Amino acid sequence: MTGASTAGTGVPERLTALVRALRSHGIRIGTGETVDAGQALLALGLSDRERVREGLAAALLHSEGQRPVFDPVFDLYFPRGVGGPESLDRPGREFDRDDLRDRLAAALAADDQALLAQLAAEAVDGMGGYGTRPGSGGTGGSGSGGTGGSDGWSSHQTLSRLRPETLLARILAGIREGTAEGEFADRLTADEIRRRIEDFRGLVGTEARRRVAERRGRDEIARRAVTTTADRVDFLIAGRAQLDELRRTVQPLARKLATRLAARRRRAARGRIDLRRTLRGSLSTGGIPMRPVLRRRRPARPELVLLCDVSGSVAGFANFTMLLVQALHDQFSKVRVFAFVNRVDEVTDLIARGTADPEGLGSRIISGAAVTGYHGSSDYGSALGEFAERYTEAITPRSTVFVLGDARTNMSDPNVPALRDIAARSRKLYWLNPEGRPLWQTGDSAAGTYAELVEMYECRNAQQLSALIGRLLPV
Numbered sequence: 001m002t003g004a005s006t007a008g009t010g011v012p013e014r015l016t017a018l019v020r021a022l023r024s025h026g027i028r029i030g031t032g033e034t035v036d037a038g039q040a041l042l043a044l045g046l047s048d049r050e051r052v053r054e055g056l057a058a059a060l061l062h063s064e065g066q067r068p069v070f071d072p073v074f075d076l077y078f079p080r081g082v083g084g085p086e087s088l089d090r091p092g093r094e095f096d097r098d099d100l101r102d103r104l105a106a107a108l109a110a111d112d113q114a115l116l117a118q119l120a121a122e123a124v125d126g127m128g129g130y131g132t133r134p135g136s137g138g139t140g141g142s143g144s145g146g147t148g149g150s151d152g153w154s155s156h157q158t159l160s161r162l163r164p165e166t167l168l169a170r171i172l173a174g175i176r177e178g179t180a181e182g183e184f185a186d187r188l189t190a191d192e193i194r195r196r197i198e199d200f201r202g203l204v205g206t207e208a209r210r211r212v213a214e215r216r217g218r219d220e221i222a223r224r225a226v227t228t229t230a231d232r233v234d235f236l237i238a239g240r241a242q243l244d245e246l247r248r249t250v251q252p253l254a255r256k257l258a259t260r261l262a263a264r265r266r267r268a269a270r271g272r273i274d275l276r277r278t279l280r281g282s283l284s285t286g287g288i289p290m291r292p293v294l295r296r297r298r299p300a301r302p303e304l305v306l307l308c309d310v311s312g313s314v315a316g317f318a319n320f321t322m323l324l325v326q327a328l329h330d331q332f333s334k335v336r337v338f339a340f341v342n343r344v345d346e347v348t349d350l351i352a353r354g355t356a357d358p359e360g361l362g363s364r365i366i367s368g369a370a371v372t373g374y375h376g377s378s379d380y381g382s383a384l385g386e387f388a389e390r391y392t393e394a395i396t397p398r399s400t401v402f403v404l405g406d407a408r409t410n411m412s413d414p415n416v417p418a419l420r421d422i423a424a425r426s427r428k429l430y431w432l433n434p435e436g437r438p439l440w441q442t443g444d445s446a447a448g449t450y451a452e453l454v455e456m457y458e459c460r461n462a463q464q465l466s467a468l469i470g471r472l473l474p475v
Contacts, residue, residue, distance in 0.1 A: 011041060015056075018077040021222040022060065025069050026229040026463065029060050036060075052078060065230065065245050072226045075206045076218045080117060095126035097161070105167045108196050109174055116196075120203035128158035128208055152215065155201075155208035162204075164197050231462040235317035235434045236406075243316050246462055247323065247359060253466055254327030260470050261331050302427070302474040303334040303398050307387060309405030310365055311341040311378040317434040318404045319361045321465060326351045331473075336394050342379035344387045345369040380407060380446065381415030388418040395425045400474045403431045403454070407440070407447040414446040419453055430472055432459040 019034050037059040044055045053074055061070055100122060107115040130152055171193050172186070213221040230238070230245040238246070277293040306325055308318035322337055329335045339347045347369050351361065365371065373382075395401065401422060407414075423429040433440070433447055437458045441448030450456060457472075459465050 011046070012038070014077045015041065017219065018056070018073060019060065021073050021077070021219065021226075022070065024223060025073070025226065026232045027061065027066050027069060033060055049078065049080060065248070068227060069229050072206065072209065073222050076209060076213050076222050076226075079210045079213075081121075082214065097127065100126070101162065101164075101167065104162075104164060104200070105170050105174075108164075108167065108193060108200065109171045111196060116200050117203055120200060120207045123158050123162050123204060124153050124155070124207045124211060127161040128153040128155065128204075128211075130154055130157060153208045153211040155205040158204050158208065159201055164200055168193055168197065231466075234460045235320070235462075236313045236460070238316055243320070244359065246320050249462070250320070250323045250327055253462070254324055257324075257466060257470050257473075258328055258331055261328075261473060302332055302400055303396060304332045304336075304473070305394055305399050305401045305426070306335075306337045307344075307383075307401065307403045308337065308339050309341070309378055309380075309383075310339045310362065310371060311376070314378075314404075314406050314434060315362050317459070319365075320462065321402075321404055321432070322347075322351055323361065324465070324469065328469075328473075333398075338387060338391065338394075339365050339369055339371050340378075340383035340387070341371045341376065342382050343371055343373045344383050344390065345371050346391070377410045378405070378408065379412045380405065380409045381413040381418070384418040384422070385415045388421045392425075395422060397425075397427055399426045400472075401426045401429045402472075403429070404434075405431075406433055406435045406445065407431070407450055407456075408444050409446050411444050414449055416449060416453065419450060423454055428474065429454045431456040432465070432468065433457065434460055436460060 015037060016034070019029050019037070023029055037056050040055040040059045041052065044051050046052060053071070056074065057067065057070055061067065100119060103115070104119050104123075106112075107119060168190065172190060175189060209221055209226075227233075230242045231249065233242050272295050274293045274295045278289050278291075281291055281293055282289040304325065306322060308322060309315075310318050318339070325335060325337070335348065336346065337348045337351055338344050347365050350364050350368055419429075431450060431454050433456055435445070435447070435458070439445065439447075440451065440456075447456060457468055459468055
């Protein structure tokens with residue numbers, strides 16, 4: 001790794017910077033694990049970069065789900081090289097896009113990883129540059145790159161000009177020559193070439209980040225250009241892969257929260273001091289309360305009610321929370337879950353029956369419950385009113401109610417009296433809002449209006465949700 005000790009930065013400094021960047025993205029790494037990583041570097045050496053990658057991952061990470069964060073950060077602090085590719089550093093050499101595509105097709109067909117990495121570097125240097133630094137004399141924006149005069153490098157620009165996905169047919173035609181493979185084998189080959197093309201796109205992204213990091217600083221790029229862990233991604237912008245990763249964390253997170261709730265319940269069961277009985281008992285010791293008398297609490301598990309908006313982008317937040325609460329059902333005497341868009345329906349059974357298929361929860365609710373009426377937009381006023389009228393028996397003085405949603409009413413009546421009625425009949429009412437606090441009461445949001453009646457909390461990601469659930473759930 002030629003970049004492991006460049007610019008006066010040694011391996012220990014790069015390792016500690018790597019750990020610091022990983023911590024900033026939500027990966028918990030202790031001092032002992034950092035020492036283990038250093039010992040791993042001593043044992044493995046720096047001759048094999050991929051072996052170093054796997055050794056540091058084994059020492060620093062706790063789960064496979066943290067690899068999407070670790071790998072791009074590792075590529076920044078332990079890069080494959082520095083600067084541009086040597087093949088383009090010769091003065092007067094012009095970049096040839098067609099020649100690069102020909103070599104790329106051959107490398108993809110042969111699955112030559114070393115050559116693919118070299119071609120990714122050439123592609124970024126030749127087609128990814130944008131802007132021109134004063135005095136460079138280059139035309140970085142034209143894609144001629146290679147002179148080092150670009151203000152930055154873009155993987156999106158590189159891939160849009162190179163278009164590696166269009167090489168699939170050429171590669172397959174070359175592989176088929178002289179073979180008599182059937183349709184099924186052809187399909188498998190096509191899938192394999194598509195995977196290699198996708199891996200090459202990742203190499204281009206890595207190379208572009210490396211080049212930009214050399215110009216702007218690795219710490220800044222690690223902070224801004226690396227996707228964070230799934231539990232820190234906003235529910236409203238999380239992609240399907242991130243939501244799938246979150247669903248896989250439901251059971252471990254539920255076990256952790258259940259342990260925390262059980263500890264809180266044990267502390268609460270000890271009760272508070274009964275002052276009258278303590279003072280009466282102190283008469284035998286000269287008025288000194290030697291033996292405090294506690295008010296014993298009768299152990300009673302509370303009831304929990306969820307009222308969830310399952311429309312649009314809010315659905316991912318609601319679905320994850322429903323799955324989490326379902327996993328915690330043993331901590332409560334009763335759990336009832338209601339979903340709505342503009343109508344309300346109980347979905348407690350749908351969640352219980354579908355624990356083996358958490359990915360399909362949203363489709364089960366939409367197809368199996370009456371949550372929409374004459375239109376498909378959310379209507380909080382109508383939903384709250386229907387819930388207050390139809391499900392009066394669901395709320396008792398022992399019930400803690402959670403409303404999950406962004407409080408965007410689509411300009412309809414927010415129906416404040418219905419929310420006030422629900423709050424009056426419940427033990428406690430909380431509102432978890434996946435939108436940031438600065439967006440409350442903007443546009444069609446009635447969050448500010450509702451927040452005057454109930455305790456409303458910003459809950460944008462799984463990390464905030466777990467902290468709030470652990471703090472707000474009754475014992």
